[in-house]
Amino acid sequence: MYTKKKCIGCRTCVNNCPASALSLTTGGVHMDHHVCTLCGKCAEVCPTKAMELSGTEYTVDYLVNEIEKETIFMDQSEGGVTFCGGEPLMHPNTLLELLQRCGERGIHRTVDTTLFAKPEIVAKIMNETDLFLVDLKHMDTEKHRFYCGVLNELILSNLRMITDAGKEMIIRIPLIEGINADEANINRSAAFLSSLSWDNKKVHLLPYHAIGIGKHEKLGTIYNPCSIPMATPSIEVQERCISIFRAYTIKASIGG
Numbered sequence: 001m002y003t004k005k006k007c008i009g010c011r012t013c014v015n016n017c018p019a020s021a022l023s024l025t026t027g028g029v030h031m032d033h034h035v036c037t038l039c040g041k042c043a044e045v046c047p048t049k050a051m052e053l054s055g056t057e058y059t060v061d062y063l064v065n066e067i068e069k070e071t072i073f074m075d076q077s078e079g080g081v082t083f084c085g086g087e088p089l090m091h092p093n094t095l096l097e098l099l100q101r102c103g104e105r106g107i108h109r110t111v112d113t114t115l116f117a118k119p120e121i122v123a124k125i126m127n128e129t130d131l132f133l134v135d136l137k138h139m140d141t142e143k144h145r146f147y148c149g150v151l152n153e154l155i156l157s158n159l160r161m162i163t164d165a166g167k168e169m170i171i172r173i174p175l176i177e178g179i180n181a182d183e184a185n186i187n188r189s190a191a192f193l194s195s196l197s198w199d200n201k202k203v204h205l206l207p208y209h210a211i212g213i214g215k216h217e218k219l220g221t222i223y224n225p226c227s228i229p230m231a232t233p234s235i236e237v238q239e240r241c242i243s244i245f246r247a248y249t250i251k252a253s254i255g256g
Contacts, residue, residue: 080108099128204256
């Protein structure tokens with residue numbers, strides 16, 4: 001990740017890149033992502049930390065040891081550990097081992113997921129999970145494919161499976177004006193969720209923000225490349241959404 005405003009143009013990263021993936025331009029340091037091997041050498045030698053290596057690989061043993069160090073605070077707060085991402089279900093074997101080992105230690109386990117995964121993967125993970133945090137982005141399957149790149153049938157089917165199994169769940173809806181905050185979609189969302197075998201019905205509405213722009217700048221990628229109109233829903237729209245869910249006996253709140 002590259003932060004241009006921190007860069008002093010010293011060429012230290014360019015001169016030390018073993019893959020010759022970097023070049024200094026009038027717009028700052030340019031990285032050829034097709035050549036970069038993610039070795040992290042540029043981040044090691046950058047004197048101003050304009051270059052950063054985002055993400056570190058750990059073994060399961062290391063992570064479990066780190067989690068165990070926090071159990072005293074978990075006991076006091078009645079908390080636990082949350083596995084998120086990205087999408088944790090993209091790494092099912094590692095996730096399953098971590099969940100099992102946390103379960104052996106009596107640590108509460110939450111999985112933050114889109115549930116876009118094969119049912120057999122969800123079934124295995126489900127048996128070792130105490131709470132699911134599930135994103136529900138759009139009820140219209142074609143609009144879901146347009147905005148997210150995939151259809152939503154698999155997600156909805158997996159939602160029904162985990163609620164039929166009696167698993168605890170909180171739904172989170174990224175609320176975006178012009179995308180999914182309209183009455184029709186919220187009504188469809190509430191109707192679907194109320195049809196599930198779900199005792200403690202909770203929905204967290206997450207109003208849209210553009211905080212991701214800074215990350216894209218650091219990665220050298222484009223935020224919202226298709227220039228899709230997106231905005232934070234007004235307070236009135238947020239309250240309307242809460243009222244719709246309330247009508248279906250679902251407790252909705254802003255944030256969470």
